[in-house]
Amino acid sequence: MREILPRLPATRIPGVVEAIEGxxxxxxxxxxxxxxxxxxxxxxxxxxxxxxxxxxxxxRRYGLGVAQVVDFLEVPEHSIAERADLPGIDARLVKAVGIRDGVHFIVLDIDALVAPIIGT
Amino acid sequence: MDVAKYAALFLAESREHLSSCNQLLLEWEQDPAAADALGGLFRSIHTIKGMGATMGFTGVAELAHRMENLLDALRHGLVTVDVGTFQLLFQAVDALGRAVEDAAAGREGGSDAALTVALEAAAGGPPEGVADVATLVEGKRQHRRSTDAPRGRSVLIVIRGDAVMRGARAILAVRRAETLGVVSAVRPSLAQLEREEFDGRLAIRMESRASDEELAAIIRTAGEVEAVRFEEPSSWATAEPERHRQIRIDLDRLDRLMKQVGELIVAKNQLGVMAARSDDPPLTELSDRITRLVSGMQAEVIASRMTPVGEVFERFPRLVRDLSRDLGKRIRFDVEGEDIELDRSILDEIGDPLLHLIRNAADHGIEAPDVRQQAGKSAEGRILLAATRERNSVTLRVSDDGRGIDRAALLAKVRREGQSDATPETLSDDDVLRVIARPGFSTAATVSGVSGRGVGVDVAMTRVRALGGTLEIRSEAGRGTTFLIRVPLTLAIVRALLAEAGGERYAVPLAYVAETVEFDPRAVTALRNREALVVREQVLPTVHLRDLVNAGGRPAPARRPTVILEVGERRTALVVDALLGQQDIVVAPFDAPRGMPPYVGGATILADGAPALVLDAAALL
Structure with a gap:
């Protein structure tokens, strides 16, 4: 991860998959x-x-459009577990899962996330 | 003397001489009776020998010396020239090229014993003066002293106008003078002597016990000294030499300058929009002035990057000569339009595609001499490499008068893959290109020997497209094949027309815009089941931008402009919702996502800061 930007107007690219905002x-x-x-x-x-x-x-750098940035976490190795099946989320995109203050979080596998849509 | 600095100069000048050696050898081989080339060859080799000796590169000097012996023997008719001699000389030129590169890189290798022996044998025996190369290097170190009282004086030294590395000679002359006294001033300065514009005239002020004659003699040992004069101190001020107005600039620096100008243009465009919105006359005026200044600067920077295509062309005569030898064919290679200029960065990229196409023409296009004669052609085939300038682009043409592409054979292959219902008669040049430019299109098993095209065409196509250029083919069975590469004059900054479709903006490079007309629904017709427009009595295939990009938004307005795109002789009509004017755009790099359509040639940032896609006209045709 490099930086966090506010939401910016995106120019649509015709013909590409829906997951590319622009x-x-x-x-x-x-x-x-x-x-x-x-x-x-x-x-x-x-x-x-x-x-x-x-x-x-x-x-290469890509932007990942999100709803909001909630917090930054420094996660100790022992508090995260190997990925597990989660309802509604493609298991291939999950690198690991963890829990903090009673709330579950998911560590995303960014490589897997962008792999199907980035160019050659 | 700063060896590293001079090594670069030595390398550059030696390369030029070696390139001209190749050229001269090729001419001479064409017409062995004409000995004009011999003189030029001798001079070039002699110069390289001299430079090598000055630099202390004995390997270079010795090899050049042996070549000189052979050339001298040829010049005096002691030995006669034959096919073997040319091959030997070509080999020797190549070896000398390697020796020069190695020496300049500071790793002088051993000499090629076999080549040395061959050169000696060809020259009619061992050379008489190998020792004098060592003397040549050593001889530059001698000097004498005198015992008279020191006397101040000004010395004007003129290095011969045709001397190579004038700067090095001049510095050497100063060093020689220093062995006899104290040099207190040098004009131009030592640093300026190293520049290209140094014309060979320098003045030094020194104190010395030596007589004028002794001083002149020691200065002359630097070599290539035309004159040494002793002058009154009053003439010192007028000794400022006249300057040549040229310098060498590192290409990286020009690239950075170009990039900065590109960013400046984006910023200037944004300023223009802000000024227009502000309703503030002084700001508008300032913005207009900046616009003019930036445009002028852009033109200058582009002009400074323009380089004649001849720089790339010059390596091909030798290539064709070697190829025709290997293939057992006779090929004449002609070049036209060498002085047409292209942006340096495009020139650097265009060599490879040309190489593939020329190799193809020699390998698969031109027939063997007996085959040609049976077909009623001259035994000697011809390949032409020509450059021509068009509006905003340059066309590079590789033509051969060979067998042309056998459409039937090509079709047979395509049909086996179940891909076409065309007949040899209806298979257009474009279709042919599409087939042979497919990656991995194989000629080996099926088409080779019949038409045999394809190897390397996909590579050439990819490279040319990456430059924003186009590749076309024209081929006629039995008559030959022509490849046309069309590239923009310059990369990076492009004048573009902004078009709107479904509320989105797209940039269309002006280089491919022939004209714009009003869309007239009554002019709609059909061409091969596709929509077409009749424009000036010409039926043009038609593309609606909003359909192409699948844009939603408001319904299309009733009155719509149509942009006529033109690439070579092919035209197509692009119907858009509105035109928003012209703008200089900087095509910015971005990582193309998978599935991006071929008609998107790149992207740019518009004056208002929003990104927009740049359409690739060639892909729409």
Missing amino acids: LVNVRGTLLTVLDGHVLLSQPRRAEDEGAIVVVEVGS
Whole structure:
């Protein structure tokens, strides 16, 4: 993960899968933004402000459009478990699961998330 | 003397001479009776020998010396030239090229014993003067001293105009003078001597006990010294030499400059939008002024990057010569339009596609001499590499007068794959290209020997498309094949027309826009079951941008402009919802996601900061 940006207007790219939201202008450079809602099959909520999490996959950068950024966690190794089947989430996208303050969280496998849609 | 600096200069100049050696050898081989080339060859080799000796590169100097011996023997008619001599000279030029590269990189290798022996044998015996190469290097170190009282004076030194590495000579001359006294000033400065514009005239001020004659003699040992004059101090001020107005610039620096200008244009465009919105006359005026300044700067930067295509073309005559030898064919290779200029970065990328196409033409296009004669053609085939300038693009043409593409054979292969119902008569040039440009299109088993095209065409196609260019083919059975590469004059900054469709904006590079007309529903007709428009009595295939990009939004307006796209002789009509004017756009890199349609050529940031996609006209045709 590289940085977090506010939600930016995206230019649609015709012909590509729905999970690609489009291109945004980040301080003069172009960034392809993926739609986190579509990727994770989660419904959109009206009250969400939206944000873009910039991730680096290999040498390429992508934006991941999310509903909101809740918190940053530093997770001790022992508090996360190997991935488990979770209802409604594609198990291939889950790297690990954990619990903090009684709330479950998922560590996403970013490589797996973007792999099917990034170009060659 | 700073060896590293001069090594680069030595390398650059040696490469030029080696390239001209190849050229001269090729000419001479064409017409062995004409000895014009011999003189030029001798001079080039002699120059390389001199430079090698000056630099202390004995390997280079010795090899050049042996070549010189052979050339000298040829020049004086002591030995006669034959096929073997040419092959030997080509080999020697290649070996000298390697020796030069190695020496300049600071790793002088051993000499090629077999080549040395062959050169000696060809020259009619062992050379008389191997020792004098060592003397040549060593001889530059001698000097003398005198015992008169020190006397101040100004010395004007003129290095011969045709001397290579004038700067190195000049510095050497200064060093020589220093052995006889104290040099207190050098003009131009030592640093300026290393520049290209140094014209060979320098003045030094020194204190020395030596006589004028002794000083002149020691300075002359630097070599290539035309004149040494002793002048009154008053003439010092007028000794400033006239300058040539050229310097060498590192390509990376030009690239960075271009990138900065690109960003400046994006910023300028945004400023223009803000100024227009502000309703503030002074701001608008300033914005207009900045626009003009940036445009001027852009033109200058682009002009400074333009390089003649001849720089890439010059390596091909030798390639064709070697290929025709290996293939047992006779091929004449002609070049036209070498002085047409292209952006350096495009030029760097275009060599490879051309190489593939020329190799293809020699390998598969041109027939063996007996086959040609049976077909009623001259035994010697011809390959032409030509550059022509068009509006905003340059066309590079590789033509051969060989066998052309056998459409029947090509079709047979395609049919086996169950892909076509065309007949040889209806298979268009475009269809042919589509088949042979398929990655991995194999000629080995099926088409080779019949038409044999394809190897490398996919590579050429990919490279050319990556440059925003197009590749076309024209082929006629028995008459030959022509490949046309069309590339933009420059990358990075493109003048584009902004079009709107379904509320989205797209940029169409102006290089491919022939004109814009009003869409007239009454002019709609059909062409091969596809919608077409009649424009100026021409039936053009038609694409509606909003359908193409699958745009939603408001329904299309009643009055719609149509952009006529043109690539070569092919035209297509692109119907859009509205035109929003022209803009200089900087095509920005982005990682294309999987499934991005071929008609998206790139993306850019518009004046208002929003990203927009750039349409690739070639993919719409």
